[in-house]
Amino acid sequence: MRKLILAISFIVFASASFAQTSYLWLTKSDSTGKAFRGILDIQGSATAGSTFLTKELVKPFIVGGTVTAEARNSAVAGMTDLGVFGGNANVRARYYGGRDSLFGSEMLDLYIQVGKGYFGSGRISKEAFDLIANGNVNYQGTRVPLNSIQGEMQGFQSIGFGVYDKRTFSSIGISMVNGLTYQQFSLFPPSSFYTSPNADTLQLDYSGEYVHSANPRPNGNGIGFSIDGEYNFVRDRGEDKKEVWNTLGVRNLGWVNWNGQSEVVSFDSTFTWTGVDLNAILNGDSLLNGTSGFADTLITTSRNVSFWRPLRGSFYVRSVYRWNEKVRLTAGLEMFAVPMKPLATVGIMYMPKSNCIASLNVSNGAYGNWKLGMGVQWLIANQFYFGFQTSNLPGYFFKEAKEISASLQVSYLFKTKKERQ
Amino acid sequence: MHSKICLCLFACIILLSSCKKEEATTWQTNWVAPLAHGRLTLSDLTADNGYTDNAGIYHLYFEKNISGFGTNDLTQIPDTNISQKFVVPLSGGPFQIPGNTAIITQNQNYSVETNGTGLRMVKVKSGQIIVHVKSYVNAYLHPSFTLYNVSEVYGNNTDIDFALTPGSAAAPTEGYFTVDMSNKYVVLSGTTGFDYNKLSTHLEIRTEQNTTADQNTIYGQDSVRFELLMSNLIIDYARGYFGDDSYTFDESFNLAEGANMPSGSLALEQASLGFHVTHKMGFDGKLKIENVSGTNSSTGNTVQLSGGNLYDPFFITRSIDNGGTASISNYDINLNEGNSNITSFMGNLPNAISFQGNLQLNPFGNVSDGNDFFYENQLTEAKLIVDVPLRIATSELTLRDTLSVEVTTDAARVSSLTLDIQNAFPMEWKLKLYTLSGVLIASDLIVSSGNSIDAFALPTSSTLQIPISELQWNAIKSEGKIIMQVISNTPTFPQMVNLYNSYFIDVRVKAGVVLNAEIQ
Secondary structure, three states: OHHHHHHHHHHHHHHHHOOOOOHHHHHHOOOOOOOEEEEEEEEEEEEEEEOOOOHHHHHHHHHOEEOOHHHHHHHHHOOOOEEEEEEEEEEEEEEEEOOOOEOOEOOEEEEEEEEEEEEEEEEEEHHHHHHHHHOOHHHOOEEEEOOOOEEEEEEEEEEEEEEEEOOOOOEEEEEEEEEEEEEEEEEOOOOEEEEOOOOOOEEEEEEEEEEEOOOOOOOOOEEEEEEEEEEEEEEOOOOOOOOEEEEEEEEEEEEEEEOOOOEEEEEEEEEEEOOEEHHHHHOOOOOOOOHHHHHHHOOEEEEEOOEEEEOOOEEEEEEEEEOOOOEEEEEEEEEEOOOOEEEEEEEEEEEEEOOEEEEEEEEEEEOEEEEEEEEEEEEEOOOEEEEEEEOOHHHHOOOOOOEEEEEEEEEEEEEOHHHHO | OHHHHHHHHHHHHHHHHOOOOOOOEEEEEEEEEEEEEEEEEHHHHOOOOEEEOOOOEEEEEEEEEEOOOOHHHHOOOOOEEEEEEEEOOOOOOOEEOOOOOEEEEEEEEEEOOOOOOEEEEEEEEEEEEEEEEEEOOEOOEEEEEEEOOEEOOOOOOEEEEOOEOOOOOOOOEEEEEEEEOOOOEEEOEOOOOOOOOEEEEEEEEEEOOOOOHHHOEEOOOOEEEEEEEEEEEEEEEEEEEOOOOEEEEEEEEEOOOOOOOOEEEEEEOOOEEEEEEEEOOEOOEEEEEEEEEEEOOOOOOEEEOOEOOOOOOEEEOOOOEOOOOEOOEEEEEEEEOOOEOHHHHHHOOOOEEEEEEEEEEOOOOOOOOOOEEEEOOEOOEEEEEEEEEOEEEEEEEEEEEEEEOOOOOOOEEEEEEEEEEEEOOOOEEEEEEEEOOOOEEEEEEEEOOOOOEOOEOOOEEEEEEEEOOHHHHHHHHHHOEEEEEEEEEOOOOOOOEEOEOOOEEEEEEEEEEEEEEEEO
16 A cells, blocks of 8 residues: 555656656555566656737647737736746656666666757746737837847757666656757847837837857757756655655756857847938839838847856655545645746645546646646556646636646556566 | 557547647737938929029029030041052063062042031041951062051051062952051041042052062052941041031920929919020031920920010021130020010920921031031030029919839738828918829828918928728739829919928828738
8 A cells, every 4th residue: 555655646746747757657566676677658748838828829829820919918918017938848758777776775776768858938028028919009109128028949859867766766867968959039128119209210229149059950059968856755644644755856957068059149239210201202212112121230240159058957846645545635846947937836636546546736837827737647457657737727728828738648667577477 | 458558649649730730820910100201392392403592482493405416417427448459550471570669659539428518637536447458469568558647646647567478369368457546637638638528548569578579470450459447436526617508406305304293273473494505616507496385294285485586596606716625605595474475384384395496507608618617525505494483373283293102012001191291381282192093092181381471481280191991002002103192272372472492391101000920
């Protein structure tokens, strides 16, 4: 039973982040750590979320179609000051070894893993988004700051190994990271867009930086490392096995050195448009000439540099409290190594059968604000594991939803000969 | 168990494949932006065809050169090929002729074609003379050819020498020499000095100096042929007798390039027209203007100018050649509202002027004894000058202009135009916009008359709102043009108002623009 509880607890952990392997594989294990010969674990997840971008607004960017004024105005109305948006897509395969011992300990063994991931995030102020989304009609006589506009996107591959404890799946590992692509766009003060009160002058101040790696290529544009680690421990309260499982972990914490073909493009100038001279029109120039002149005035400087950038790593803590035989209560907090709001989660887990779990959680942070998550896990024949999780269930049903995600995890346990017999 | 695994995989495939983008992402944003701005003054509105007098009143002033009397009208030396055969003055043969023996010597005056005029001397600006010699003589020959009085120094000669190997009737030997005639004087008065169009030459053909008699076997009647090709000769200066032919003028021209003449009723005062001839050529002439008329292409009305001594013939006296500079004599005909119908002529607002007349050269014959002259860069000019002080009264005076609107993108649509106008002119403007095909965009847009007092400009403000529907915009975009019609009315027509140079219209045009963003 203890193993079962341990397994269930890890299901919950895994379902929240899908960075860990379900402990259900250990349901056939014992304290000797010889319950299996290895576990192949494959995970994939994709998330897109925002504090202000609704599904109704984002959907046309994914499947095509018209972004309606209603959707844009709804997004603007839902913003307070600064809007955040982002997303990620990751896939990872990890193999937990099943040797008898490591470093003389039967409880330790190695794991190896490969992965590929993309993540991006950005932010924009309410006024700047309204300007871009709806135009300057409502901003006559107003200077809209644009220095809030920032965005970053990274893509990378990784390969690594680590040591894990067969009983608790506590682990520490390191990976070599192959940087595929890096893009960062930032506008600095005094970047702004000004429309004079009677709209006879438009002025664009643009000061900023566009940093990007060289074009994607198979052997990468940068190299680095990342660390993954987790410490799982239990506090047995001693009464009706109402123990609490706790987790401290780091995930994807690392840096990439992007190579010297990377480019930093800087721009700092002002473009003022007051219309064409009326006499030129009378002399035969086109009424709409001159509007294409902005590109000619865009003064940029660029230089090739090599630089370090952090991956979007995180630190996290989680706890699972065994309420009774079928119900668990969960809580967690994840903090990111990039400017993003911490993700706080509380949830409940229901186990109708010993090999089946349904979970529900409420969270706030990361790309978005409040969201309602749901997950299901299923252990089939004590050997094949399937799990599906979404961090925001309404994202699939309501056009006003601001986050949608899906995580999928499948694992296979290679049994010991003894077990097969 | 396998069926459950397959079910899971199928669900994954469905989920992952549901994100395929099938059409472009589009959205519309609404912008307002300045489109054009500027101050229009009378100078702008008349395409700089004007000036301001001491009282500050603006004058329309058009000065048009009627095409000058060109040198090609008088004379020219067309491309000419002169060919002549020279025969050895012997009979029988063969004769063994020792070296350096003259076998043909001859002076020759060649007639030069000059399009009917008699020239005694020209200075050539550019061109060339090609001398071609062809020998049918079985001897080493040294032909020497001299062009008398052809040189960059007046009175000097040009000598041309050839060295020809023995030739035959079947295979003559040839030589070429090209004389660059740039800046060369050519005297055409012949060997007498009193002829016209005669080019004097000298030819001497000798056997080659360092040859022996057995190398030069000559028969009587052997020949050498010379050709003289005058090519692209442009005259810089000419002297002679240019004849007494008559030349006809028939000119049509726009009165003011770039200025659109309006239609409607326009009352004018104190307009004037001048016809000015500046004579800088060395011949006498009798000039007669047959017709001057102006046509308003908008209305189709044509008014003939009349009055004064406009259609009386008048004589122009030859200039005097002061060694490179021709003296100048001026002849003027001035018409005003007192001696002509210039007011109604200009009131017709002509944009096309038609001018016919003729010029007879030397009506008294060759009184200069062949000393008519001209310099190519000092020609007689005729000029028409129109001066209209803008003291006007207008009634439904309509100005129409076509504005180019080249739109090459579907990404933007102009949904409205707003015109903020400050008008200092003492007249009301009515604005109408439509496309080339007649799709009406806006009409009856009123710009209020200014409150200016004399030269002190006091503008009034008007704001014109012009919504543009998608249908109208599509018409503008496909045709690329907008026709702007402005109808002008002075307050109490036909009472005159002065238009001062200080008057202006300030215009600011704003556009409401719908931007269609699209991401594929």
